[in-house]
Amino acid sequence: MTLSEILSNEELRRHEFPVARERIFLAHAGVCPLPRRVAEAVRTYAGRCTLGDQETLLPAHQLQKSRELAVRLLNAHAEEIAFVGPTSLALSFVSAGLPFTRNDNILVYFEDYPANVYPWMTLAEKGVEVRFLKVRELGRIQAADVEEQVDENTRLVALASCHFVAGYRIDLQAIGELLRERKILFSVDAIQSLGAFPTSVEHVDFLAADAHKWLLGPCAAGIFFVRKGLQERLKPVACGWNNVRCPNYIAQETLAFRPDARRYEAGTHNLLGLVGLNAALELLLEIGIDNIASELLRKRAWLAPALQEKGYVVLQPDATPSSASGILSFHRPGANLAALHQKLEEARITVSLRADRSGQRYIRLSPHFYNTDAELHRLLEFL
Numbered sequence: 001m002t003l004s005e006i007l008s009n010e011e012l013r014r015h016e017f018p019v020a021r022e023r024i025f026l027a028h029a030g031v032c033p034l035p036r037r038v039a040e041a042v043r044t045y046a047g048r049c050t051l052g053d054q055e056t057l058l059p060a061h062q063l064q065k066s067r068e069l070a071v072r073l074l075n076a077h078a079e080e081i082a083f084v085g086p087t088s089l090a091l092s093f094v095s096a097g098l099p100f101t102r103n104d105n106i107l108v109y110f111e112d113y114p115a116n117v118y119p120w121m122t123l124a125e126k127g128v129e130v131r132f133l134k135v136r137e138l139g140r141i142q143a144a145d146v147e148e149q150v151d152e153n154t155r156l157v158a159l160a161s162c163h164f165v166a167g168y169r170i171d172l173q174a175i176g177e178l179l180r181e182r183k184i185l186f187s188v189d190a191i192q193s194l195g196a197f198p199t200s201v202e203h204v205d206f207l208a209a210d211a212h213k214w215l216l217g218p219c220a221a222g223i224f225f226v227r228k229g230l231q232e233r234l235k236p237v238a239c240g241w242n243n244v245r246c247p248n249y250i251a252q253e254t255l256a257f258r259p260d261a262r263r264y265e266a267g268t269h270n271l272l273g274l275v276g277l278n279a280a281l282e283l284l285l286e287i288g289i290d291n292i293a294s295e296l297l298r299k300r301a302w303l304a305p306a307l308q309e310k311g312y313v314v315l316q317p318d319a320t321p322s323s324a325s326g327i328l329s330f331h332r333p334g335a336n337l338a339a340l341h342q343k344l345e346e347a348r349i350t351v352s353l354r355a356d357r358s359g360q361r362y363i364r365l366s367p368h369f370y371n372t373d374a375e376l377h378r379l380l381e382f383l
Contacts, residue, residue: 003291006370017370023348024375029164029192029327029366030352031212031219034276038217041279042272054271066274069281070223073289074207075200079260080231082224083274087191088115090208090224091158093264094187095119096237102127104155109133109141111357113164116189120158129153138315138356139163140323143174156185161199162192165354165362166315167327169193176203185230194223195284196326196368197293201225206234211273214326214368217280221273226261240266292369296326299367299376303328306380315362329354329362337361340383349379 006013019025019033034042048057067081074081084090100106100123108120110132124130131154135145146157157179162169172188179186180203187206190199195214201207207225211217226234236243236257243263245256257263284292304314312330316323331337341353341363352364367376 001286003287003295003369006287007295007372013370013372020370020375023350024371024378025350026365026367026371026375026379027350027352028196028214028216028368029364032214032216032368034218035216035280035283037283038276038279042218042276045275046272055268058271058275062278063269063274066278066281069278069285070225072285073194073199073281074223074225075202076225077228080201080225080228082226082261082264083221083269083277084224084264085210085220085222085270085273086115087189087208087210087222088119090222090264091116091187091189091206092119092122093224093237094158094206094208094234095123097235098156098185098233099235100126100128100155103153105129105131105151105153106156106158107131107133107146107150107154108158109135109160111138111163112160112189113191115191116158116160128155133159137166139166139168140316141168141170141175143171143178146175147178150179150182150184154182154184156187158187158189160189160192161194162190162197162325162327164192164327165329165356165364167325167329168316168319169197169323169325171322172200173203179203191222192327193325195280195289195292196296198289201227205230211277211280215277215280216283216368218273218276220270221277223277224261224264226264228260231261231263234264236263236266238264238266242267242269287369295369296367297321297324299371299373300324300326300328303365303376303380307383310380310383312383326368327364327366329364331360331362337363344379344382347382349382351379 014020067078070081176186185205188204190207190209194209205227210222212219243266304317307330312332315329354364355361
């Protein structure tokens with residue numbers, strides 16, 4: 001199945017993405033609806049699980065296959081991929097598992113989604129200085145901003161690959177290269193770009209992304225990347241039968257962790273979720289991440305000026321292809337956006353209502369590759 005086939009064959013599109021039969025869904029930066037094949041994979045496995053042990057009924061080598069699919073998505077290695085669930089949990093593993101001292105500081109962006117703020121704020125209890133990155137415009141983080149605000153005591157920078165409201169995608173390579181030169185660790189919350197845009201961990205040390213947004217997978221079935229050379233340094237903060245050696249399920253006198261990223265998978269996996277994630281990864285790689293990215297940028301290129309022509313203020317209207325994303329947020333001074341959001345929902349057009357720290361509200365659009373131009377024109381007509 002190709003992208004052009006989906007967009008040119010409405011029957012196929014509605015078959016593969018059943019939500020399209022019911023509504024225009026433009027909120028993939030929130031929580032996505034499941035594609036047919038993802039739901040069927042979960043349903044088939046769940047049905048199988050009524051007949052016996054859920055673990056032994058899992059298709060052979062399913063988890064290893066999922067790791068290999070994640071490897072293709074991230075340009076990583078299988079031994080660097082763990083499945084620990086939500087983004088918040090994976091990032092908390094990083095903040096709690098690294099050795100910091102009182103003279104250290106870390107740099108984070110306070111306006112990021114809280115999942116990538118709160119785990120780092122807890123380090124203040126250990127005497128670590130938590131610095132908040134200053135930028136001129138919401139979400140618009142550039143390598144020069146980071147370079148100006150780190151120093152010889154900075155041990156880690158934690159950023160989102162894409163801002164959840166502004167939709168600005170950061171340059172992972174440029175930021176990662178400058179941090180590596182300074183021996184500063186780089187942690188990335190990639191939930192708003194993974195599955196939508198090419199995302200390489202070549203210059204990243206830690207990365208987390210749950211599946212329920214652009215990856216089109218179930219909730220709490222996320223991917224956690226830990227660079228191989230840092231796995232001895234990042235201490236597992238959760239211990240259980242799955243990540244610590246226990247022959248015949250008998251506890252040992254010493255803690256011997258698995259020799260790869262599975263050391264962060266303490267207990268039983270979210271098997272239903274991971275079966276869905278596997279199907280979602282297969283779908284995305286079948287369509288092609290480059291193809292998906294090009295389609296999202298094409299949609300944004302005409303949708304942003306169309307909204308401006310209707311009198312709306314669009315965030316990041318001048319974003320370049322290297323920094324634009326699938327997120328497009330807008331507002332109009334004096335408009336009741338909560339009421340507009342409700343009216344859109346009543347018209348079966350699903351979008352997100354978000355706000356910044358000042359209280360300014362935005363309608364956030366986040367169409368995926370299977371949304372058609374006709375659906376977006378319907379939105380514009382309604383507006």
